[in-house]
Amino acid sequence: MHIAEGFLPVAHCVAWGIASAPFVIHGARAVIQESTKNPESKLLLAAAGAFTFVLSAIKLPSVTGSSSHPTGTGAGAILFKPPVMAFLGTVVLLFQALLLAHGGLTTLGANVFSMAIAGPWAAYAVWRLVRVGKGPMELGVFLAMAVADLVTYCVTSLQLALAYPDPNLLGALAKFAGVFALTQIPLALMEGLVGVLLFRFLVKVAAPELARRGLINTAQKEAAHA
């Protein structure tokens, strides 16, 4: 889960805020551009945002005896590229910081960086890698979604280790990753499975849209049509 309110030193809050801001602004413009240039993709855009909204609200138990929640940012990163998710993820984090006292306003920059920037970019990289290697769509989706989830919490652990390098950076990283990243592994696998379910449905009902975005090839589109 996200870094709680007030638990990052002021300098770190400001630094992560500055690091995240350009991504979020660029992301907001990408969302506007996407919905004005391709009005027909508005539904998919809404689906991607809603998917993150649902998944990040569901806290699940994990093998470590702690619970955490998935992020759901991988789906949108595959569908619309990472910048769009920088914006949509920020909306989710703001909602949780303001209404649920989950995460926080002072730690928003850091949490945006892990969940809305690092996660989606990692997902997109994995997705491209699988597709370039001619791997099946399902594999790409599964790995991308799981990686988005895991990378988010590895970055969270790193952010905390940088703020509290006790006894040293590596030791702190191991300590925080032991809580965050370890707990997240089964959740990441679950998220990967949910992602495959979502994309299987999308291929069925929105094949032309997916083909236009270059996610499936036209042969698949024809087959889905037939």
Next chain:
Amino acid sequence: MRKDNPWVTPILLALLVALFALSFVLAPRPGSADEEAFGGTDAAVTAQLEEAGHEPWFTPIFEPGSGEIESGLFALQAALGAGVLGYALGNLRGRKVEREARDKAPAGS
């Protein structure tokens, strides 16, 4: 596209439930009775930091009064998301039905 195997979706769902159940089986039991099982990882880390003497320097502007209210607000978040997701996916499916009807119409008449 490969022939759609009707078993894939049920198997994926079964795997999801299995992963969920696995966490319950493998998770260590809480050390003492007043220790809550499956506490949030954020709370675990916060407790660690407070033990090491780090205090938060800023508190949330609004805090849900109790765990009940908090879980309700989380449910609201999931409900809003699920509502929009269902609307979007349902609409996409409707478009597909319409598209197919349109494709068929000229051939039929």
